[in-house]
Amino acid sequence: MIKLSNVSKVFTLHNQGGTVLEVMRCANLFVPAGECVALTGVSGAGKSTLMRIIYGNYVAAAGEVLVGDTDVTQAEPREILQLRRETLGYVSQFLRVVPRVPTLEVVAEPLLSLGVDEQKAKARAAELLGRLNIPEALWGLSPTTFSGGEQQRVNIARGFAHNFPALLLDEPTASLDATNREVVLTLIEEAKARGTAIVGIFHDEAARERVCDREIDVTGFSPQVAA
């Protein structure tokens, strides 16, 4: 489902003396449907960078990034947007929303943009918010004023609203209490059972052990090691 071949990444900082940072060389990764792969490595090793390259958020300097049949490095913006709507989900660490939009709509939005009927989309959103223990009294409010943990859960609910065939998870269990952590891990297991290919970053070792089939140390993709 997700296949990276010889991906490299270079940052050129034009306004800071033209510094060129080569951060990744010859990264290869294959994640078939139904498998969960954890990216590991110390902070700054390039876990998030790799994930952002898969999502099309960062531009790869070379190589091929296939998600389904789409090569993210070559696709037009509208093709990437379609991929993100239908195939590739991403749960980031931070919630980014338009002010004023109620939580229920924030969570239902991925479904609405797919053309799912409003009532069905909202029912699904309500189910997820309920499972993630967001009190119903908050559903009509904008999540911008919520606590960190609540925002994280809203973010997760949004990411899982549509059953994406491929999913990127950036620290999905960080800042969650035991009960909610358990809910999130169950959601991940359910997604895997449906055949979702998952790439995740988990600092929570027990969580990683439980849901991930393999670990890839991204330190192996750094240019110093490859050289």
Added chain:
Amino acid sequence: MTPLLSVKDVAKYYGPHIGCTDVSFDLYPGEVMGIVGESGSGKSTLLNCLAGHLPADRGEVFFDTRVDGPRDTLKMREPERRLLGRTDWAFVHQHARDGLRMGVSAGGNVGERLMAVGARNYGDIRANAQDWLGRVEIDASRIDDRPTTFSGGMQQRLQIARNLVTGPRLVFMDEPTGGLDVSVQARLLDLLRGLVRDLGLSAIIVTHDLAVVRLLADRLMVMKSGHVVESGLTDQVLDDPQHAYTQLLVSSVLQV
């Protein structure tokens, strides 16, 4: 899929000075494109050339018309282009006063565009105007008031209602949130986003506010000194800018 708007090598010069040059892009139905750049970068010049407000010196702008398919709007006769401007196109000005008739009531402002495309039944026009005032969150009781009695944010929303009432397919926006305070801005952005999604509009938004494009635009074009220096998916251009100027632009934003 046929692009709704296909721009090829458009250029505009002010005497020896470059307004904008070598601009080419395709805009597909339902896409929202942002154009960012500092003052004088040529973004408004480009927008005005595309919308037919300024004559371009070179290039082609093909618009996929409902009846005849793609037509070069720069070569259209003035009456044809004006008809487009009243029907399939909309232009939201930075200053609402430029897009409204200040001496006519709010309902009249919305109704006028309907009458321009042939609506004649007073009851229908008024009902339609009332519906649109509601959609842009202007109280129905204000329908007979003139825009001179409205606040800046209300005037801007009225301008949007006036523009969208005829169901255009392409909306040009020049700094739609410029000059409004942040709370009004947020409200307007939320409104625009909903309208774009529900009506399947395509839009070209010129702004210097990167937060606005992040929320509204699918794609981004960065201009400097009349040239397009970078373009791509909005979050990609903002999070991993490749060109020196874009990097400077992104890193100059103050963090709140």
